[in-house]
Amino acid sequence: MHGVKLNPGKCVFGVEGGKFLGYLVTQRGIEANPDKIQAIQQMREPQTIREVQQLTGRMAALNRFISRARDRGLPFFRILRNIKNFRWTEECHQAFQELKSYLAHPPLLSKPEPGESLLLYLATSTAAASAVLTKDQEGIHRPVYYTSHVFQGVEGRYSLMEKLILALVSAARKLRPYFLAHPIVVLTDKPLGSLLQKGTGSRMIKWSYELNEFELEYRPRTAIKAQVLADFLMEYDPEEEKKNNDPEEWTMFVDGSATTSQVGEG
Template sequence: MVVKSSTVSAHAQDLTEVFQALWHHQMRLNLEKCVFGVSGGKFLGFMLSSRGIEANPDKCQAILDMKSPSTLKEVQKLAGRLTSLSRFLPCLAEIARPILLLLKKVKRFIWTPKCEASFQQFKERLGAPPILSKPVVDLDMIVYLAVSSTSISAVLIQEKQDEQHLVYGLPHVIITDNGRQFIDRKFERFLQELDVQHHVTSVEHPQANGQAEAANKVLLHELKKRLGSAKGLWAEELPNIL
């Protein structure tokens, strides 16, 4: 959770409002994991600053330093790194299509000129990735759609001082499993106050949840083996092992 304000006085008011909401819903914070009065920093693999949400420069540099993949394993690593930066790569699915096709079972690995062109295009964009700005209430929102025969991409834009800026916002819908923490009444009331819809997976087939949990345990076990020494850095290191 991040509380961001435009001024110091407003920040104190915003924190008071957040603490009151937490107290109202009987939620607690771990003080050892709380940081106050910072101008920016990493959060869930992203960089937060006064300008907005920025791409993690370490993740961008990891792709910029990559050589053209020569094996399927290297393509998998590239795909994972691109996915972690998907919010800063418009039309990701369409541009990456030649590369992603290599992930399908093929008899022989071939890195084609189309793959190389896509790879270089990503490098060019990550050299100066866009910044996701906070939306301004009084400004119109512009939705750009890019539609092809294989994918659909969308982006939210606001125009400020004759410049277009990517914006972020609160999700209208979140999707979770049937975990107790997600079906709790306090959590539901919290989402209702924010006008966020809550959709639960496997509503019609709850028996599938057990199968999903079993599969998740296997995945979690393997991830812990590979990321055991990267405590607190899962968001940064996860794309490297996918």
């Protein structure tokens, strides 16, 4: 009636699961394609720039399954910034082994029900802002999608609060279809909602305006009952918070003027 034509060779019916858009979709949820995981597991440690590029490309194909993907891949991306001086460091070796270990047991991603509220956890480090969208399944928060954004330029000098809001904004951009179709509960112990509502500064006003189209609610974080989320980067980096809490330094400029009672400061 609608003129739709199907290729019988590409259609399957009455099955409990199968590959769809490069993933394995089953009754249990969404699983990473084993072929894409094996492509990394079977790699030797990169010995050339091209092999590092292959590694980061294969990671990108699995990003939605990888917690803190940008943090995990940071040593590899540092190599690509200086392609004329390839150097595989101990940090790279460690990151490569940890990536393989993580992918040996990749998380199973849950499928949201239409209209149900989804929960968002935020995390930040000195290098990246990350988030994980989850759903509540019998009191346990199951991951739906991981996102990660590496800081560019001045973003690395943002305050802790700004980095967390950037994690939220980046997740909203990446997961726009989810944010439009579901109420999103942001689980955080930081006053992000209040900061966005006040909208002080052009950057905060821009972010607030961008997030206004979504149905967002902010709630305090509770105890994490799923190990896959317990392993997710904590909401803040203790060293980062310590740095941001250091007393602000002021510089005083004296113009040299004076009166009978005091000197001037300007």
